Amino acid sequence: MRDTDLPQSPIPDTSFPLTAHARDAVRSLRPSQIREVANAGFGLPDVLPFWFGESDRVTPTFIRDAASAALALGATFYTHNLGIAPLRDTLARYVSALHGATSADHVAVTSAGVNALMLAAQLVVGAGDRVVAVTPLWPNLVEIPKILGAHVDTVPLVYGAGGWQLDLQRLLAALTPDTKLLMINSPNNPTGWVMTRDEQRAVLEHCRRHGIWIVADEVYERLYYAGAAGETAPSFLDLAARDERVICVNSFSKAWLMTGWRLGWIVAPAALMDDLGKLVEYNTSCSPAFVQQAGIAALEQGEALTRELVGDLRASRDHLVRSLSAVPGVDVKAPPGAMYVFFSLPGASRSLELCKALVRDARLGLAPGSAFGTEGEGFVRWCYACDPARLDAGVERLQAWLERQGAGQS
C-alpha cells in the first residue's frame, strides 16, 4: 500500500465459512500445565515462583560482554548452518575432555537445547514411527515426535524408598524391534533421576542389536551431585562410538546460566551432519553469530562458574530437602541430579488443582507433577535454583497453607 494513504482495515468477507484452526495433531499437543498454573496467579502480588526450570541469576558478565563485543565488531551476518568453526572446535574440546575423543565434525550448534531435540527428531522419525520415552519427563521430549506424526509410548520410572528408579527390564521390553527411537533424559527433569552407567550400557547394547536410535537429552549432565565435586553424570557419550545411532543433545542454558540465549549443541555421527545442516537451514538457518561468540566465552572461561554453580545448587537442594522433610505430610528424597525436587504432599493426587490453589491462596508457585505425564501425578516440582532465603520463605508458605488446610478439615 502507499504510505501516504491512511491504512484501511481489511474488509472481512463473510464467505469463508471454514474457521482457522491448527491440524488435529497440533491441537492435541499438551499445553503447558505449568503455564496454566502461572496464569492462575497472573496479577497476584508477591507470588514466590519456583515453577520454571530457570535460575534466578542473570548470565555472568563475561559471557554478556563477549556477545556485546561481538556485536560491536559487527558479527551480525549469517553463519554456517552447523555453527561457526571456533565454537564447534571449542565444543569438541569440551566434550572430549568430559567424554573422550570427539572431533568438531561430530558437533553441531543449535538454536537451543529444545531446538536440538526437534532437529534430532526430524533426522530420524516420521509419520507412523514408534518412539519410546521414559517418564515423568519434560513434556517437550514426548510432544516433539508427535508434531512429526510419530506415536510415543512411555515407560514409567518407579518411585520407592530409594527415590525414582528405572525398571530396566520394562524399558528393554518396551524397546521392541519395530521401535525407531528412544528419547531419554538423564539427569531427568522433573525427577532428578540419573541413569546409571550399567543401565546405559544395557540400553545401548539392546538398541544396537535392534537398530534403535537413542536421543539422549543430557542438558543437566553437569548438575550432578552423586559423585565427587566436579563429576559429570554418566553419559551415553562415555559408552557409544561416535558413529553409531546415538544423538546427544546439550545446552548452555543450565550449566552457564544462559536460559534466555537459546544456544545448544548436538553430538552425532559425522555421517548425519550434511542432513543435519539441511535441517538447521530449514528450521532456523543458524544461531546468531554474537550468541555463538558468547558460547565460546562460556566454554573457555566458565569452568569455575559452573563448578561454583553446581556447589550452590547442591547446597540449595540439601537445604530444601531438609526443610521440606520437616513439613508434616511431605515425602521428599534428595535427587542425584538436575535442579528440581519432585515430591509428594497432601492433595498432590490432583496436582494441577493443588498447584492452582497454592498460587492463589499461598502465593507459592510450584509445577504440578501431571505436567510431566500421568506418571507424575501425585507429585509437584520445585526448582531450587535460587538462594536459600527464598526457599525458606517458600517452605514457610507451604507449611502454613497445609496447616490451614488441616485446620479446615478437622
Place this chain on the structure above:
Amino acid sequence: MRDTDLPQSPIPDTSFPLTAHARDAVRSLRPSQIREVANAGFGLPDVLPFWFGESDRVTPTFIRDAASAALALGATFYTHNLGIAPLRDTLARYVSALHGATSADHVAVTSAGVNALMLAAQLVVGAGDRVVAVTPLWPNLVEIPKILGAHVDTVPLVYGAGGWQLDLQRLLAALTPDTKLLMINSPNNPTGWVMTRDEQRAVLEHCRRHGIWIVADEVYERLYYAGAAGETAPSFLDLAARDERVICVNSFSKAWLMTGWRLGWIVAPAALMDDLGKLVEYNTSCSPAFVQQAGIAALEQGEALTRELVGDLRASRDHLVRSLSAVPGVDVKAPPGAMYVFFSLPGASRSLELCKALVRDARLGLAPGSAFGTEGEGFVRWCYACDPARLDAGVERLQAWLERQGAGQS
C-alpha cells in the same frame, strides 16, 4: 565420568551393523546448490561473492546498541513463547500502519523468518497433505513441508518480455479442493517477481472457497521498487481478514540489515495462537530477550534506515541491470522487488556448472538458477545488496570471462 580421570576414548563395539543415516525424507531434501558453488570456491583468493541473500552492510549501530543495553540490564531469561509484550505491541502497530488494523494477539515473534515458515507449516500440514508452491523459489518453502511428510506440487512463473509473470489460471487450476496449503513468496526470491493486488484477490477468493490455507512469505515487502518511494509491495494482509486461513511471515533480516539475528514474526488468526505458542515451545521456546529488544529498536527508530536502504537497493538494482544489459549474450530485466537480479546468459542452461566455472575461473560468486527449482534452470541469481563499485568489478569479471569463452570457441 570423574573429572580427575583422563578421558578415555569410547570403545567402539563392532556389533552395531546398522549405519547411522537420516530417514529417507530428510536424505532426499535438496542440499543447497549455492553452498555447493561456494564450496567450489573455497580457499580461492579474491572471490567477489554475490551468491547469498545478504547485504554486505553490518546491522546499524542503534540496533546493536539496543541488544547490548538489554544484555547489560540482564535480559537473559526465558520470555513468553509468543514474544515479549512490548515487541508484539510494536509489531502490531507497525503492521497496522502498513496493512490495516492488527492487534497484538494476531502477532507472534519467531526465531527467524525461516523459523516462522517452519512453524506455519507445522500448524497446518502433516503427512500426506498436498502443498502448492509457485517457483522458482527459495528452496526452503518447498522443502519444509516435506520434512513434515507433505508433498509439494509446483506452479512455474513464466518468463517473457515483461519479466517473470504469474499464470494465474494455471495456479488456480493447481489449487484443487484437496490442497491443504499454498506457500507463496512475493516479492519473490530469486526472481524479484511481485504478485499484483488483483492476483492476490483472485487467489484469496479461490482459497476461501476451498478452505485452502495461504502461507505468504512477505519478508521482502519493503524492498519494492515499482511504486512511489516508501510504498510497500501488495500484501495478503491488505485483503484478508485477520481470522481467516492466512498466515503472513516476515523477518527483520532484509529491511533492517539483521540477517544474522534470526528474528522474524507471524501475523495469523488469533484462534491459532495457543497452538502456535505450543509449537514455539517445542521448536525454540522463544527468541532471546535481548534480540527481541533489538527488534523494538529497529521498528521504533529504523524507518529512515529502511527507506534509505531501499533507495540504495533501487540504485544498485538499476546500476547492475544497466551494466549487465551491455554485456553481449546477457538477457536481464529490472525486477520490481527483493534484492536479486535473476538473468540468463550463455551457458546458463547448466547453471550449476556455469556458476562453478565462474567462481573457479573468474572469481565471481553467483547462485545457480537450478538452486531454486528446475524452473530456475537457465538463469543465475545476483544479489545486488552492495555498493555499485563492487557490482562494477563483478560485471567486469563476467564480461571478461564471457569474452574468453567466446574466443575459445571461435
